[in-house]
Amino acid sequence: MKKLYYVTDTSSLIRLLRSNEFTRLVSTAYVAIPEDVLGEIKDKESRFLLESFLERISIINPPTNIINFIIKRAHEIGSIAEISKVDISIIALAYYLKEKKYDVIVLTEDFAIQNLCSVLGIAFSSVRPRKIKWVFKIKKKCNVCGEVFDVLLDECPICGSKNYKLIKKRTRKIS
DSSP states (O other), X not given: OOOEEEEEOHHHHHHHHTSTHHHHHHHHSEEEEOHHHHHHOOSHHHHHHHHHHGGGEEEXXXXXXXXXXXXXXXXXHTGGGTOOHHHHHHHHHHHHHHHTTOEEEEEOOOHHHHHHHHHHTOEEEOXXXXXXXXXXXXXXXXXXXXXXXXXXXXXOTTTOOOOEEEEEEEEXXXX
């Protein structure tokens, strides 16, 4: 039987720690986070809860090559503008564990994380019932000439304008 890991983002971890769900979760699976998540927990109550349960949480930093792969995929679908360094670490950890042949579920309510997990074939769920219904690709659209271009560019490649809006295009439905 394969080991099951829940990789959680910061807000999901705090929600779990403040409820009875964390104890139930760790009785059936492992909970893992990258070290970056620890730095996001600031308030005293959450830090106290974290310290109380820290021995039951696996802190694993994903390898640099996996982080770079996740960044590349985020660039390809345009979601790099919507995710943080910590988000990338969370997704990279899940991908790393999946490559090691573990069953992995990312716990997050963050739609950008869910979107990238979906593209990468990583299962996700949320502590609260909040999940994406579509996978999106994000682009920029110039407000001057209407050109649609990559989110990594700072200005329109046609007219040079820095006046743009982000647009999301649905690529496929999540069942």
